[in-house]
Amino acid sequence: MKRKSKGLSKREQLLNTALELFARQGIHATGIDTIAEQSRVTKKTLYAHFHSKDELVLAVLRHYDGLARNEFMRHVERRGKTPQARLLAIFDVAQRWFQQNNFYGCLFINTIGEYSDADTPIRQICKEYKKLVKGYIRELCEQAGALDPNELAEELALILEGATVTAQVSQNPKTAHIAKRAAKALIDKAIPQTRSTRSAHSQ
Amino acid sequence: MKRKSKGLSKREQLLNTALELFARQGIHATGIDTIAEQSRVTKKTLYAHFHSKDELVLAVLRHYDGLARNEFMRHVERRGKTPQARLLAIFDVAQRWFQQNNFYGCLFINTIGEYSDADTPIRQICKEYKKLVKGYIRELCEQAGALDPNELAEELALILEGATVTAQVSQNPKTAHIAKRAAKALIDKAIPQTRSTRSAHSQ
DNA sequence: TATTACATATACAGATCTGTATACTTTCAA
DNA sequence: TTGAAAGTATACAGATCTGTATATGTAATA
Incomplete structure (x- = not known):
């Protein structure tokens, strides 16, 4: 088991946050840093899950x-x-x-x-x-x-x-x-x- | 008369170029420098016509x-x-x-x-x-x-x-x-x- | 208990972005 | 012809962007 609180993996957290931000602000207007911060995850972790x-x-x-x-x-x-x-x-x-x-x-x-x-x-x-x-x-x-x-x-x-x-x-x-x-x-x-x-x- | 060749004022050139680029690439993905270059106009001139x-x-x-x-x-x-x-x-x-x-x-x-x-x-x-x-x-x-x-x-x-x-x-x-x-x-x-x-x- | 996988914190490289500053040139009208 | 308006060329400031590096911490497994 590699789940944390709320039962969401880091990957799911990132996907949800990114989805929310992309939908609201658009993709080009949304930075990687913002997604990482808002997911309470470091950029390193983000790039471990998604290469770009x-x-x-x-x-x-x-x-x-x-x-x-x-x-x-x-x-x-x-x-x-x-x-x-x-x-x-x-x-x-x-x-x-x-x-x-x-x-x-x-x-x-x-x-x-x-x-x-x-x-x-x-x-x-x-x-x-x-x-x-x-x-x-x-x-x-x-x-x-x-x-x-x-x-x-x-x-x-x-x-x-x-x-x-x-x-x-x-x-x-x-x-x-x-x-x-x-x-x-x-x-x-x-x-x-x-x-x-x-x-x-x-x- | 402050028209140049092709009868387009700098302002019109800028508007047309920006329109084309915004439509094709989106707004956030289009930089001011690109618009200026493609209009054959300097950034200074661009900002003289449009303040931001x-x-x-x-x-x-x-x-x-x-x-x-x-x-x-x-x-x-x-x-x-x-x-x-x-x-x-x-x-x-x-x-x-x-x-x-x-x-x-x-x-x-x-x-x-x-x-x-x-x-x-x-x-x-x-x-x-x-x-x-x-x-x-x-x-x-x-x-x-x-x-x-x-x-x-x-x-x-x-x-x-x-x-x-x-x-x-x-x-x-x-x-x-x-x-x-x-x-x-x-x-x-x-x-x-x-x-x-x-x-x-x-x- | 030691290892391994995953996460953190933080800094940085290099590119690109908006907007400004400086100094020179062209154009045209008074 | 002189002077103002508008444009060029170029550099730069400061922020932000993508992506990487380094060094440390933690948790479960073998």
């Missing part, structure tokens, strides 16, 4: 990738019981996210804004994350019986993205509401209606 | 704000002749933007990712820009006869945002196509149909 800042950045992104996707899907699945309900629940989950006081937009989006080089692995992780989220949405669309699941998933993923960015800029969580409204319209249009949804689809 | 980096950043954002909004509206109005056509033309204009080789996403979004402080003037400029764009879209929605112009404008602005971010991440301009498709569905739903649009709105 770039490596730390990559580790943080991968760490957050798992964390975020997992939690996102978990909440969606708890909040909606049918696939179609889950597609809408996405935006309720988003709203709760936007309301958190440590919401600074999507880390991956913000990171890509700082790294425009097309072939940096940092970009690829961000790209991959978005792809996986869209894949999850597409699964839900398939299960919900959408005529063209991929098309609907593309649209919904795009709306989620727009809601996130708009919430970040406006600092107004009601953005999620707008997104949900738009999503509902598109879902109703894309899924052959049984009695499941109560939308104003005359006839 | 923050001031330069603000000037660049304001400069780009005018430039971008103006060009955006100009293209939309040239490409679409009726208000409703213009609402769709937004996404054609966006597509052309995404295809440019110096497209690095929305400068304002990227900038907000680097400045999370709620009350920094930098944030306010970004926020204001988005508000003005949405205002323009709302005007078009009103002219197009939308039942609830504000609601439709919120949705379309959100979709545009989502398309921009998604194009930035995926580096695939077809995102604009997805956005246009979603927008069309929402527009058709929000505007009482005359014979103007040829959508598959059975009866």
Whole structure:
């Protein structure tokens, strides 16, 4: 056992601190010293775990990738019981996210804004994350019986993205509401209606 | 006359260079020295025009704000002749933007990712820009006869945002196509149909 | 108990960053 | 032609950044 108090290894402490700081301040604006101090760890230890800042950045992104996707899907699945309900629940989950006081937009989006080089692995992780989220949405669309699941998933993923960015800029969580409204319209249009949804689809 | 070759004042040269570098690399990653060198201007001259980096950043954002909004509206109005056509033309204009080789996403979004402080003037400029764009879209929605112009404008602005971010991440301009498709569905739903649009709105 | 792995404290090298200072040159208008 | 405005070239101050080095302390294991 090499755990200390709070049950967090040095490595996890560093990842959490770095995640918090990167998300709030951006990556270039966050120094290694600050991360080490705030993690109550020396720079030596930090560099023992991560050989460079770039490596730390990559580790943080991968760490957050798992964390975020997992939690996102978990909440969606708890909040909606049918696939179609889950597609809408996405935006309720988003709203709760936007309301958190440590919401600074999507880390991956913000990171890509700082790294425009097309072939940096940092970009690829961000790209991959978005792809996986869209894949999850597409699964839900398939299960919900959408005529063209991929098309609907593309649209919904795009709306989620727009809601996130708009919430970040406006600092107004009601953005999620707008997104949900738009999503509902598109879902109703894309899924052959049984009695499941109560939308104003005359006839 | 204090113009030099190419008809650009030192100030304009600096603003253009800084804009290009900020957009490509991000703000924190771009040094004053680089901006000065690339503008073929000494640091002394730079600081004679802008008293600090923050001031330069603000000037660049304001400069780009005018430039971008103006060009955006100009293209939309040239490409679409009726208000409703213009609402769709937004996404054609966006597509052309995404295809440019110096497209690095929305400068304002990227900038907000680097400045999370709620009350920094930098944030306010970004926020204001988005508000003005949405205002323009709302005007078009009103002219197009939308039942609830504000609601439709919120949705379309959100979709545009989502398309921009998604194009930035995926580096695939077809995102604009997805956005246009979603927008069309929402527009058709929000505007009482005359014979103007040829959508598959059975009866 | 001795070893090994991991951590600390602290200092430093070398680069880069923002911003200023000094001294010289060009431009143009009164 | 003279004088002010604006620009150049260059150096530097002081802070901060990434990354390394040295020497010491601690905790569990063999």
